[in-house]
Amino acid sequence: MITRVLITGANAGLGKEAAKQIAAYPDIEKIYLGCRNRDKAEAAKMALEQQTGKHIFEIIQLDVSDLSSVRSAVQQLPESIDALIMNAGGTGGKQFNKLNKQGVTEIFAVNLLGHSVLTEELIKAQKLTQVALYAGSEAARGVKEMGMKRPELNTSSVEEFAAICDGSFYGSTTDATIPYGPIKYMGALWMSAMARRHPQLKFITMSPGATTGTDGFNSLSFIKQYVMKSMMQVMLWLGKVHKVEEGAKRYLTGLFDEELKSGTFYASQKGLTGPIGDQAELFKDLNNQQYQDNAYQAIQRFV
């Protein structure tokens, strides 16, 4: 039974909505809001308490792009959690391509490196008991509708995955949507590798699907933001994307649906919304255990 959950990036968008929906489950005793900004976290906590009428939310100060913050968050956590939702992420801010102390790009640090250390540290401290859920994206298998190509690697070696971590794989691009897909692809591979390493836990990669009403595109360049948001609006009218309630519901499916298999990446079967399915049926590289292990090892180089 899941009673305690930690959600990263829980002060906005999908993370906050997921916190609200999870709170409605009668067995839930505590939801930790893992947030980097204390003021935004306090505001989210207050709003969640008002919306749900429950006082089960607690803030954990956590910046996933800063490994010392990640490690201290694990220490601060006063008890074990049953489920972790690795939701923080997105396009990595204005300086998404800048290298950090570990030598990875900001967009990689936010979407993957911090979460990989968070998960490993929780396991080491015996503070994660059942499910780890990673926010994937259809961009990991390519999204024709939004002009995002399927990640194309030459060798899928450890070196090539390491080049995704430090950004050298794509060079000095100013478009954050270019590294985003390959990083989410690596995230799904890493989760599958973790599932084999830790069979006592369930590792689910779940894309919330194309979701409007979040701040997800706000740090892109003005023009790119305009293009992406206009495209999303048109797609919402056409029924090809969904609202935040629907996107967050997918996280809950990942947590509570016992039919879902550990190590699998679930996202829209077709396009960016609608029923979910195993993405390895669309992109078979996701099932390649050597690629999964290579992605895992590349991440270890920067920890």
Ligand SMILES: NC(=O)c1ccc[n+]([C@@H]2O[C@H](COP(=O)([O-])OP(=O)(O)OC[C@H]3O[C@@H](n4cnc5c(N)ncnc54)[C@H](OP(=O)(O)O)[C@@H]3O)[C@@H](O)[C@H]2O)c1
């Ligand atoms: N929206 C979509 O269509 C879509 C589709 C597929 C996948 N996803 C994935 O779903 C997740 C949530 O997206 P969203 O659309 O809800 O985005 P959002 O509205 O921008 O929310 C992102 C959340 O992550 C937090 N965050 C960012 N960097 C962080 C850091 N370094 N440490 C801690 N928290 C951090 C943000 O906090 P601040 O308020 O402090 O910035 C915010 O709470 C992302 O991983 C995204 O890649 C989204």
